[in-house]
Amino acid sequence: MAALNLDEAEVGRARRAAARIAVDTLSQIEGKTTVAVERAVLRLLGVEGMTPEGVPWANRIVDDLLARGLLDRGAAAWFVRTLVSRGDSPAETAKHMALEGLDDEALPEVEPGELRDRMCSLAREGLDRVDRSRGEREERLARLGRGPEPLRYLIVATGDIHEDVVQARAAARGGADIIAVIRHTAQSLLDYVPEDGGIQGVGGTIANRENFRVMREALDEVSEELGRYVFLTNYCSGLCMPEMAVLGAQERLDVMLNDSMYGVIFRDINMVRTFIDQHFSRALLARAGMMINTGEDNYLTTSDAFQKAHTVLASQFINEQFALLSGLEPGQIGLGHAFEISPKVEDSFLHELAQAQMVRQIFADCPVKYMPPTKYMTGNIFQGNVQNALFNAVSVLTNQTVHLLGMPTEAIHTPHVHDRHLSLENVDYVFRAMQHLGEEIAFRPGGRIETRARKVLADAVAMLEEVAGTGLMEAISQAMFADIARTRVGGKGLEGVVEKAEDYCNPVGDLLKEERTAS
Amino acid sequence: MNAKGNTVTAYGDTRGDGAVQLSFTLPMPSGEKARQAALVLTARMGLQDARVVLMDPIDPGFTYFVVYAETRETVDVSTIQVHEVAYEAMEPEEINRFIRETFGRKLVVIGACIGSDAHTVGIDAIMNMKGYDMHKGLESYPEIRALNLGAQVPCETLAARAAEEKADAVLVSQVVTQKNAHLKNLTRLIELLETEGLSEEMVLIVGGPQVTPELAKELGYDAGFGRGTFPGDVASYLVQELADRESRRE
Numbered sequence: 001m002a003a004l005n006l007d008e009a010e011v012g013r014a015r016r017a018a019a020r021i022a023v024d025t026l027s028q029i030e031g032k033t034t035v036a037v038e039r040a041v042l043r044l045l046g047v048e049g050m051t052p053e054g055v056p057w058a059n060r061i062v063d064d065l066l067a068r069g070l071l072d073r074g075a076a077a078w079f080v081r082t083l084v085s086r087g088d089s090p091a092e093t094a095k096h097m098a099l100e101g102l103d104d105e106a107l108p109e110v111e112p113g114e115l116r117d118r119m120c121s122l123a124r125e126g127l128d129r130v131d132r133s134r135g136e137r138e139e140r141l142a143r144l145g146r147g148p149e150p151l152r153y154l155i156v157a158t159g160d161i162h163e164d165v166v167q168a169r170a171a172a173r174g175g176a177d178i179i180a181v182i183r184h185t186a187q188s189l190l191d192y193v194p195e196d197g198g199i200q201g202v203g204g205t206i207a208n209r210e211n212f213r214v215m216r217e218a219l220d221e222v223s224e225e226l227g228r229y230v231f232l233t234n235y236c237s238g239l240c241m242p243e244m245a246v247l248g249a250q251e252r253l254d255v256m257l258n259d260s261m262y263g264v265i266f267r268d269i270n271m272v273r274t275f276i277d278q279h280f281s282r283a284l285l286a287r288a289g290m291m292i293n294t295g296e297d298n299y300l301t302t303s304d305a306f307q308k309a310h311t312v313l314a315s316q317f318i319n320e321q322f323a324l325l326s327g328l329e330p331g332q333i334g335l336g337h338a339f340e341i342s343p344k345v346e347d348s349f350l351h352e353l354a355q356a357q358m359v360r361q362i363f364a365d366c367p368v369k370y371m372p373p374t375k376y377m378t379g380n381i382f383q384g385n386v387q388n389a390l391f392n393a394v395s396v397l398t399n400q401t402v403h404l405l406g407m408p409t410e411a412i413h414t415p416h417v418h419d420r421h422l423s424l425e426n427v428d429y430v431f432r433a434m435q436h437l438g439e440e441i442a443f444r445p446g447g448r449i450e451t452r453a454r455k456v457l458a459d460a461v462a463m464l465e466e467v468a469g470t471g472l473m474e475a476i477s478q479a480m481f482a483d484i485a486r487t488r489v490g491g492k493g494l495e496g497v498v499e500k501a502e503d504y505c506n507p508v509g510d511l512l513k514e515e516r517t518a519s
Numbered sequence: 520m521n522a523k524g525n526t527v528t529a530y531g532d533t534r535g536d537g538a539v540q541l542s543f544t545l546p547m548p549s550g551e552k553a554r555q556a557a558l559v560l561t562a563r564m565g566l567q568d569a570r571v572v573l574m575d576p577i578d579p580g581f582t583y584f585v586v587y588a589e590t591r592e593t594v595d596v597s598t599i600q601v602h603e604v605a606y607e608a609m610e611p612e613e614i615n616r617f618i619r620e621t622f623g624r625k626l627v628v629i630g631a632c633i634g635s636d637a638h639t640v641g642i643d644a645i646m647n648m649k650g651y652d653m654h655k656g657l658e659s660y661p662e663i664r665a666l667n668l669g670a671q672v673p674c675e676t677l678a679a680r681a682a683e684e685k686a687d688a689v690l691v692s693q694v695v696t697q698k699n700a701h702l703k704n705l706t707r708l709i710e711l712l713e714t715e716g717l718s719e720e721m722v723l724i725v726g727g728p729q730v731t732p733e734l735a736k737e738l739g740y741d742a743g744f745g746r747g748t749f750p751g752d753v754a755s756y757l758v759q760e761l762a763d764r765e766s767r768r769e
Contacts, residue, residue, distance in 0.1 A: 170578040186640050202640070266649045268667075301653065374653060411653050418544045418583045421575070484648045484658065492669070 002442050004357055004453050010461050011362055017464035018317035022325055025472045029276045033506065035191070035496035036273075037280045038062045038075040040242035041508050044126030045079055045119075046090030049098065050195045057098035058243070059192045064101055072501035076508075078102060080118045084110050090122060112503075119507035126246075127287065127511060133252040134289040137229075140220070144229045147177040150370070150395050150403035152427060153233070157182035157414040159201035161211040165218040170417055172222045172230045174424045178255060178402065180233040181215055182414070183207045188238025188267055189492060193247070203414070207234050207244065212251035231255055236281050236292070237263055239493050241274075245281040249288035255334065255402075256285060259295035260322045261315065265482050266298055270491035271473055282326030283512040292328065293402070294319040297338030297371035299482040305340035305375070306348075309355055310459035311481055312337050316363065317464060318472070327516045330365035334402055338371035339391040347448060349390055354452040356398040357443070362457075370395050372406025381408040385426060392430035397438045403427070525597040529590055537590040539566060542573075544583050549576040557584045566590055605732075605742070606756040611660060614754045618662035621762050628657055628757070630690035631668035631677045634704035638694035639670045641726055645690060645750050654749040663754065674708040678715055688722040688757050691740075693730065701727065702738070709739040722760050724753065 039058040049057045065071040065078060083093040085108055110118070154176040156167040161181075168179045184201035187194070193208050205211060212234065219230045236244045236256035241263070248256050260278050263269035285292055296312045296319070303311060316335045323333045337359050341348040359368055373387045388406035395403045405423045407415045415423075443449050467475040479485035531538025541561070547553050554571050561569040566588035573585035609617065618626055630646045632639055644651035646667040648658040657665035666684065668677060681689050691708060693701035705725060712718040718739070725735050726744040735743025742756055 166580075170581055173578050186643065189639065189643075266647075268647060298649075301655070377653075416544070417577060417581055418542065421544075421577045421583055482648070 002357070002438055003361060004354070004443050004450050005445055006358065006361060006453060006457060010457050014314075014317050014457070014461045014464050015321070017461070017468040018314075018321040020468040021318055021464065021472050022321035024468075025275055025322075026279060026325060028473070029272060029279070031500050032272065032276055033071075033074065033498050033500055033504065034242075034273055034276050034493075035062050035066060035071070035498070036240055036242045036277050036493075037506065037509075038065075038071060039240075040246045040280065040284075041123075041506055042075050042079060042094070043243060043246045044130075044508050045076060045122045046126065047079070047094040047098075048091070049095060051098060054194075054196055056192050056195055057094050060098040061094070061102070064097075066496070066498065068102075068104070070102075070104060071498050073503055074500070074505045076119045076123070077115060077503075077505055078104070078107075080115060080122065081107050081110050083122075084108075084114075084118060116505065116507070119505060120511060123507035123511050126508065130249040130284070130288050133250055134287075137252055137254060137289065140223065141229050144223055144227055146229045146231075147175070150400045150431070151177040151231070152424065153178040153180060153369070153402050153404040154420055154424075155180045155182055155404075155407075155415065157204045159184070159203070159205055161205050161214050164205055165215060167417060167420070168215065168218060169222050171420050171424075172219065172226060174421055175428060176230065176405075176420075176424070177228070178231040178233055179215070179219060180255075180257075180404075181205050181207070181211070183235050188235065188240075188263065188269075191239045191493065191496065193240050193243055207247075209247045209251060212247055212253060216252055233257065233293070236285065237295075238267065239263075239269060239273075239496075241277040241281045242284070245284040245288075249284055249290065253290065255291045255293055257295060258282065258285065258292040259298075259336075260319050261476065261481060262295040262298060264476060264486050264491065265484050266295075268486065268491045270494040270497070271476060271486060271488055273491075273493040273497050276497065278322065279326055280506075280509060282323055282328055283509065283516075286327035286329070286332060286516070287512055289332070291332050291334045291367060292323065293334040293369045294336045296336045297340070300338050300340035301375050303483050304342075305338070306342070306345055306351060308483075309351075309456045310463055312355075313359070313362075313456055313460035314463045314467070315481060316359065317460070318467075320363065320366065327512065330363075331367065333363075333366045334369045335359065335363055335366050336369045336371060339373050339394060339406075340371075340375050342376055343387060349394070350449050351452055352390075352394050353397065354449045355456065356394050356400065357449070358453040358456065360398045360400065367401035369402040369404065370400040371404050372410070374406075374410050377406075377410040379412060381412070384408040384410060385422065388423065388426055389430055392427050393434055396431045396434045397441075399438055526593040526595045528593045537567075537592070539588050539590055540585070541566075541588070542583070542585045544577065544581050546581055548579055549574055549582040553582045557586060561586050561588050565592065606752075606759045608752065609755045609758075611655065611751060611754070614751070614758055615660055615662040617758050617762075618660075621758070621765070625662050625664050626687045626757070626761070627664045627666070627684050628688045628690060629666045629668065629677070629681050629684055629686040630657075630692065631672035632670045632692045632694070633672055633674050633677060633708055634693075634701075639667075639692070641694055641728070642667060642669075642690065642692035645692075645726065645748070645753055650750055654751055656750045657754060659750075660754060674704065674711050677708065678711045678717065681712075681721060682715060682717055686721055687761060688724060690753070691723075691725045693725065693727040701729070705738050705740070713739075722757055722764075724757070726753070 042058045047058050154171045156164045182204035184206045185203035223230045231254035233255040236258040263274045264271045296315045372391050377384050385408045407419045409419045473488050528537045569588040575583040630642045647656040650656040657663050723740045724742050725740045728746045730743040732743045
């Protein structure tokens with residue numbers, strides 16, 4: 001494989017700066033929890049259901065605790081104390097707490113040792129379900145195998161999960177290795193998971209347990225038919241990020257979109273809330289053996305891909321360090337980037353090649369996810385197909401791991417069945433025609449491609465060292481990423497951030513941490 | 520166009536040939552039956568001399584077609600009425616430059632879903648960085664200070680904040696139209712702004728899937744935008760309206 005001559009010392013400097021940034025950020029959130037983390041814990045302890053008005057039990061219980069100033073001890077303790085005093089099953093306890101409310105004054109204290117044991121044993125049952133999913137994935141993967149890299153990643157988005165299934169099956173038969181179900185517009189801003197399966201999505205499909213299950217089952221069927229495992233993706237982002245991690249982990253999603261800064265920058269979600277939520281989510285996704293996909297491609301939709309290429313690289317270093325600190329293995333960290341340089345720029349193909357090759361080399365153990373052109377796609381579907389062909393060429397030349405197929409109708413509508421077909425044909429042709437080209441070429445030392453990559457790396461190092469100096473939250477306030485500023489006290493969801501009390505306990509978080517260090 | 524110069528039809532390589540290309544998928548297996556179905560469907564669209572040049576199986580249940588055909592229909596261009604647009608669409612860079620050159624300061628735009636409406640899809644699409652369908656929202660305009668107050672904002676809060684920020688424009692989104700809730704909310708806001716003497720100073724814009732320019736005017740707003748509006752449309756209108764107002768003042 002052709003390699004660029006990059007300065008390893010520069011790469012080391014970037015990693016060290018990114019590690020300082022991530023450690024510093026995590027130290028600032030250590031003493032805090034969020035309503036979303038607490039709801040995720042309750043779900044793992046077996047809280048599953050909704051009130052007649054459609055409010056999930058986890059929301060009802062956590063909102064009640066928050067309103068009464070009791071959430072600082074953690075939802076798990078209140079749940080287990082109620083469970084012990086009533087002698088009920090977790091399901092009955094959950095129902096009681098959600099529908100009748102918590103009578104904290106009448107609730108007998110449980111001896112701390114016993115409380116902890118009971119919390120841990122329930123948490124372990126929840127994690128067992130996650131482990132079983134992981135085991136099942138491993139068994140199926142070992143038996144069926146998977147498609148060759150770059151893995152073909154295709155999107156379905158009809159708003160109705162049953163129609164999504166039809167489209168996903170057609171896509172898988174056409175060669176898709178990963179199916180992503182696009183989520184209902186603005187679901188990321190809902191502070192609850194809509195459990196009612198009957199809701200018609202707009203711009204995508206509602207993400208919830210039942211819909212995850214329906215698609216997983218359909219993809220399992222088609223995997224058996226095709227003799228290759230088809231992966232399923234959804235979003236672990238937004239205000240319910242930790243709960244989506246629970247649902248994804250238990251319902252055997254394989255990949256989840258999870259970025260440390262996307263929600264802050266693009267959805268105006270409060271940054272403290274997001275950093276806490278992503279840390280817990282990633283620990284759970286790590287345990288579930290899932291791959292995360294980060295969202296750096298989004299920066300390039302607002303910033304210029306040529307001028308701001310180094311911000312993408314800097315963010316990849318930061319995402320990598322956050323992910324490692326949460327317990328994800330390099331093989332689970334799917335870093336994102338995109339083919340977004342304007343077609344009008346001379347040598348745009350060379351610059352894209354430089355970026356893709358550099359990312360591939362720097363994050364050699366990570367499954368890099370490459371995103372197609374979107375910003376400069378127009379209504380000219382024929383030209384769009386050509387742009388996608390160049391994107392496909394860079395991807396196969398530089399051996400990207402996950403390849404999101406570009407649609408000729410990008411920017412027009414969510415893909416029609418034949419848009420996906422044309423896109424798969426395009427990829428098949430280019431990947432086949434250029435299969436071994438990457439092994440045959442070398443980058444000219446000191447040439448345009450190498451010079452470009454070295455410059456982007458040097459700019460990223462400078463940026464990371466600056467961010468390490470000011471702190472990540474301050475850097476975001478100064479619009480250093482994607483040219484958009486967010487403040488520490490602004491954005492959605494801050495009211496759901498709570499200072500932990502001294503006797504706070506998150507049994508799931510503790511188990512995830514202990515068993516990681518043990519293994 | 521024909522000899523009289525006012526009717527047109529599709530053009531391939533000869534004037535008047537009516538050449539049309541189309542592609543579509545039929546939810547059926549590929550084969551002779553599917554080919555005939557594609558031809559019949561094309562004929563029913565009113566097209567003639569159809570030729571299937573591609574019949575490609577997508578899946579056991581779907582077949583993709585590319586079809587060439589001819590239309591005999593023509594259009595008399597002189598009968599076509601085009602609605603007068605109140606603004607000229609500008610690119611984001613142009614809008615920012617226009618603001619710098621015309622006003623010499625950042626414009627302040629404040630937006631919200633008022634009353635009980637929690638549907639922020641519309642206001643977020645116009646205001647937020649992410650925008651909609653690759654059209655970045657007003658937050659992405661360096662020369663606009665865009666403040667999105669979000670969902671369920673009381674009219675009083677919006678009016679007070681608009682005064683405090685000396686907003687150049689107020690953007691209101693109303694999606695829910697059950698029991699005419701939107702009309703009550705929108706009227707209430709106008710009354711408040713009028714009482715505070717703000718309605719003359721600011722450009723008042725309402726948006727929503729059921730909103731029409733006529734409805735907006737009727738309620739006392741300066742402009743109304745419906746489905747399919749992009750941030751650039753709102754920004755283009757806004758800067759041109761503000762420039763008009765300034766020149767009228769001079």
